Amino acid sequence: MSRSWLSELRNLIVNSLERSWLPFPTDSDLCESWKKGLDSNPSGPVLYTSCLYHLAPVIEKAVENLERFGVTEGGLRGRFAAVAAKTVGRLILKPEGEEVDRADSVMRRIYRLLAQRGIKVRLLDREIYSGALLYELGFEKEFAEYAKKVATFFKERGVKEIITVDPHTHYILEKVYPRYAPDFDVKISSYLDYIKGTGVALKGFAIHDSCLYARFLDRYSLIRQILSPGQPVEDPYYTGKETAGCCGGPIESIYPDVARKVASLRVNDLSKLSKDVVVQCPICYVNLKRAAEGRINLHYLPEILTEATA
Structure with a gap:
């Protein structure tokens, strides 16, 4: 791994x-369109996206660009990777419109699911x-500085x-922020905690668990309760709480080839189920x-959940 590459990656994100307030160079309004026309309750809990659903296609595009420069290799290829990071840092990464629309749809669905339960x-x-x-x-030092800025933003x-609305944001706010931002005193919950009793518009699917939700945030059983009407196909090893494979993230921006190999193994496991x-x-x-x-x-x-049945 090229040290110059890691340095440039850190600089790019910072x-x-x-x-x-976004970790990659993209349209600053990327994460705003989903809120159009929706009511906001000034005294209600904040529905916080951390932009992650909208950033997913941006991350994908950035990794595709950087992967071509051999970011995991040393020597000349490693130096190319550092140049690539600088180049990406000057670009505006534009995700496909359909992916932005999909992210908008997911967030609006979560909003409606909460509203159906009286959560404004x-x-x-x-x-x-x-x-x-x-x-x-x-990048701990940089994270500590940024976390304090975010805590101030909320305060x-x-x-x-x-x-x-996602496991990475939930884990970082609930488990990590209190250690780095002493003034951060915010109650953290997940949309998953509120949407019991939904219908499921898909049958016989496999579940790929988030490592964070399943093993560190105690949402493994809750997710199965939510998805049970869809009769998911389970396997004691492939979808077990302690044995299910990882997607390969979030190292895709440092070791994209390793992340892809890990993800391919996981896809192979899941494809055996559904x-x-x-x-x-x-x-x-x-x-x-x-x-x-x-x-x-x-x-x-959220895409496969329907309106509450109870």
């Missing part, structure tokens, strides 16, 4: 966060990234309670999609 959420004036990637890639807006696979995490979606090669169809969990 500089982008400073410019737009507050929508922020802008969506900002949590900084999870900095922490997960080991200035009087945020007391947050409902998260052609349809339900994921709970945008990072899992990105990595499994890159390795799918037509073997599986990926569905975000």
